[in-house]
Amino acid sequence: MTGSTPAGQPPRVLAVCSWSLQVKSVPELENLLGKLGVNATQIALGDPHHASWDEGEDMPAAALAAGFTMTGAMLGFPGEDYTSPATIKDSGGFGNPATRAERLDRLAWGLKRTRALGLADLTLHAGFLPEPGDPSRKAFLDTLRTAGKMAADAGVTLAFETGQETATLLAQTLADLDAANLTVNFDPANMLLYDMGDPIEAVKTLGARIRSVHLKDAFRPTVPGQWGSEVPLGEGEVNFPQFLGALDQIGFQGPFAVEREVGDQPGRIRDIAAGLAFAQRLLGDQAASR
Numbered sequence: 001m002t003g004s005t006p007a008g009q010p011p012r013v014l015a016v017c018s019w020s021l022q023v024k025s026v027p028e029l030e031n032l033l034g035k036l037g038v039n040a041t042q043i044a045l046g047d048p049h050h051a052s053w054d055e056g057e058d059m060p061a062a063a064l065a066a067g068f069t070m071t072g073a074m075l076g077f078p079g080e081d082y083t084s085p086a087t088i089k090d091s092g093g094f095g096n097p098a099t100r101a102e103r104l105d106r107l108a109w110g111l112k113r114t115r116a117l118g119l120a121d122l123t124l125h126a127g128f129l130p131e132p133g134d135p136s137r138k139a140f141l142d143t144l145r146t147a148g149k150m151a152a153d154a155g156v157t158l159a160f161e162t163g164q165e166t167a168t169l170l171a172q173t174l175a176d177l178d179a180a181n182l183t184v185n186f187d188p189a190n191m192l193l194y195d196m197g198d199p200i201e202a203v204k205t206l207g208a209r210i211r212s213v214h215l216k217d218a219f220r221p222t223v224p225g226q227w228g229s230e231v232p233l234g235e236g237e238v239n240f241p242q243f244l245g246a247l248d249q250i251g252f253q254g255p256f257a258v259e260r261e262v263g264d265q266p267g268r269i270r271d272i273a274a275g276l277a278f279a280q281r282l283l284g285d286q287a288a289s290r
Contacts, residue, residue: 012253012254012255012256012283013040013069013071013255013256014038014040014255014256014257014258014276014279014280014283015038015040015041015042015071015255015256015257015258016033016036016038016040016041016042016257016258016259016272016276017041017042017044017074017214017257017258017259017260018041018042018043018044018051018074019044019051019074019261020258020259020260020261020268020272021033021265021268021269021272022051022265022268023051024051024052024053024054025053025054025055025062026053026055026059026062026063026066027062027066029041029043029066029068030066030067030068032269033068034067035269036269036272036273036276037276038276039067039068039069040068040069040070040071040255040257041068041069041070041071041257042070042071042072042073042074042123042212042255042257043063043070043072043073043074043117044073044074044076045073045074045075045110045113045114045122046059046113047075047076047077047078047106059113060113060116060117061116063117064117064118070117070118070119071121071212071255071257072119072121072122072123072159072212072255073110073113073114073117073119073121073122073123074122074123074124075106075107075110075122075123075124076124076125077092077093077099077103077106077124078106079091079099080092080093080125084225084226084227085194085225085226085227086225088164089128089164092125092127092128092164093124093125093126093127093128093164094126094127094140094143094144094147095127095128095140096127097139100143104143104146104147104150107124107147107150107151108150110122110124111150111151111154111156112154114154114156115154115155115156119156120155120156120157121156121157121159121211121212122151122156122157122158122159123158123159123160123161123185123212124158124159124160124161125160125161125163125164126144126160126161126164127140127164128164128165129164129165129169129170129173131169132172141173141176141177144173144177144182145177145179148177148179148181148182149179151181151182152179152181156181157181157182157183157211158181158182158183159183159184159185159211159212160174160182160183160184160185161184161185161187161190161214162184162185162186162187162188162190162191162196162202162206163187163189163190163191163193163194163196164190164194164196165196166196166197166202167191167196167197167201167202167205167206168197168205170184170206171205171206171209174209183209183210183211184206184209184210184211185211185212185213185214186199186202186203186206186210186212186213186214187213187214187216187259188202188214188216188217188238188243189214189216189217189218189230189236189238189259190214190216190218192218192219192220192228192236192237192238193218193220193221193227193228193229193230194228195220195221195228199238199243200239200242200243200246203243203246203247203250204246204249204250207250208250208251210247210250210252210254211254212254212255212256212257213247213252213254213255213256213257214256214257214258214259215233215240215256215257215258215259215275215279216230216233216238216258216259216260216261217230217231217232217233217234217235217236217237217238217240218230218231218236218237218238219231219236219237220237230260230261230262232260232271232274232275233258233260233271233274233275233278233279234274234275234278240278240282241282244282244283256279256283258272258275258276258279260272260275
């Protein structure tokens, strides 16, 4: 990590994922961001896993009137079950053919809301990608092509979150899809939680496709077929100096968002505050939290 911003480039944005704060309203989000000393958020559009907003369909107007900035949006799908790796494999993203049509409808809603927020970046989990040669791969990729076309027509870049496949498989899939607006939201902890490879090597594999980054930490699973364990930032297996150095090497200049997905709200807030301080120490004057 260089610890300084290259000449002529703005400082990187350091944000917090809104759903990590378990907020239910825009004023609550604004209040907690202020207490954390950060003015940027990656905002959940509203779904069972990534916050339901008290403002309902008026949420975009409330968020735009608030005093924070937004780096991008996150969309989850009703019915996604994160109880275990097996349950999310069956229920996540566009993986199940039976739910693809309704999830494309939900994506259409999400794209409209993303634009209403004044944003052009939307992150989601694509689902467990079939390997080349798998008979189910063509139909899955056709669905992702449709999703990409819908996003392009709306002026939105989609970022598929890492973790549910190896970086090699994700890179191959993006190459096969060959759409400039299909990119990656890189989460190093997810690579460990799903036991899908080395996050440092994954950065090198995905390279310029990385659009945004979640700052989260974890340990790999100790029992096959079970989750690894998410831990506070800097306490797990992600070597963050090497990770950030790898991002430097590929020229990454996108936003970082601290994410915490376990624990009660007070515990999450404490961990996020510590995570922000940890990230700011590593990023130095590359990070702008306001």
